[in-house]
Amino acid sequence: MQPNEITLPVLELKPGMLIVKFLDVPLRFHTIDSWGMAFLRKFIFIKLKIHRGGQELMLDADELLLGDHLLDMGLLSDPVRVNHEKNIQTLSKTGFGQVIVIPGEKTVKAEAAPLAEPEPAAGKKEGTRAHEAQVGHLHALQDRLDWNAEVAQKGEKILADLYSVNRFDRGHLKGLIELGDEMAQLVEVNPHAGNARILLEEQDAVTHYHSVEVAQCVVSTSKMSLGYGGKNLATVAIGALMHDIGKSKLPAYLTQKEGQFTDQERETMHQHPLYGAKILRHYGFSNLHIDMARHHHVTRTGGYPQVPFEKVGQMARLTAIADIYQGMTATRGYKSEEIPYKAMQTLLKLAKNQTDLGLTLAFIKSMGVYPIGSTLALEDGRVCFVVGFGSNSARPQVVPVLTGERHQIFHHELIDLSSPINQGLHVNRAVPRKEYLPKNAFDLFKNLEV
Secondary structure (H helix, E strand, C coil), rough: CCCCCEEEEEEECCCCEEEEEECCCCCHHHCEEECHHHHHHHHEEECCEEEEEEEEEEECHHHHHCCCCCEEEEECCEEEECCCCCHHHHHHHCCCEEEEEEEECCCCCCCCCCCCCCCCCCCCCHHHHHHHHHHHHHHHHHHHHHHHHHHHHHHHHHHHHHHHHCCCHHHHHHHHHHHHHHHHHHHCCCCCHHHHHHHHHHCCHHHHHHHHHHHHHHHHHHHHHHCCCCHHHHHHHHHCCCCCCCHHHHHHHHHCCCCCCCCHHHHHHHHHHHHHHHHHHHCCCCHHHHHHHCCCCCCEECCCCCHHHHCCCCHHHHHHHHHHHHHCCCCCEEHHHHHHHHHHHHHHHHHHCCCCEEEEEHHHHHCCCCCCCCEEEECCCEEEEECCCCCCCCEEEEEECCCCCCCCCCCCCCCCCHHHHCCCCCCEEECCCCHCCCHHHHHHHHHCCC
């Protein structure tokens, strides 16, 4: 503890004190439910000690899953001020026993909220600078959308041509290298713009479109959660773009088929990772690229080709997750796209015994529980774009664009749902964008004025 910190029973707290750490884990947090998750995320807990699936993990609050067992309360990223006697009663009823606090001498208003937001830094106007920063992040993302769309179009053109001629030439190789460099550069400038663009534009399951979207997800996760940058990031981009290159050796009717495969067709489809690895090896691509092509359909319990999961590299495992996500959120002739929120829930289920759990959590942390560019309905009926994560990706920053009666809103405001001043405003559900905004979602998002 720091010299100015003391340990106190909760019932000896006084208004004005700053809570630094909760020392005990109340019974109701032993198994995390939706209430417990909301509490822990509201105050930005970090380094929580969690028991999950036979493992002990150190996680931040926004990485929690329902059913996790909390072993230690971790840390508060910023002290939380006790504003009222009712705060103390609430903590006691919840089951907290002892806390570490910094004694305070501030007088607080009686009508203060149940627990105040973290103490602002000295000289900082509470809320104003944070809101300005959020608006600035949105504008920076909007400024990169057109660039990202241009990069995606380049990628689709290169891959469409590559698949049609079914061979590499110098132009393809040069184009791929340049495209990988530009994708990496764009993600380093703004890692969220490409992910948002995917959700705002029409998606397609055709292989070359699919490969560009998968590459975007892989590169952004590699940057935000795995620390990749520069040439390493560009190398990852090329591998993700080429992960399905083996499909160029399959009959066109098979790659474009809608509906179920016959047993023979399925067996043929399952050869494409091996074809892809052979193509890339022949043209001198790196072992990383070959691994991403060969093993992106290998799972912990099988998949294809039959390879022990521990022999599959990190980038191939991440490509597998992005591949599943894009397949769910893209439109196919025989199904409509899944909304991103539900796709994330499916990824979590698959991570229990099929895919890499750690990389799945990294993917979701990078993309967001409600990804930027996705669409939510609030309890008051308004339909919103998700425009940022804030301190809690389960309560993101949103901009309402439709009223509850589905009339367009022209005066836009950015609302941070994780802010205590908006604690009474809740997400009703994630909604399909096409149901509410079937046309021009990209242009509407790009021109939001807040």
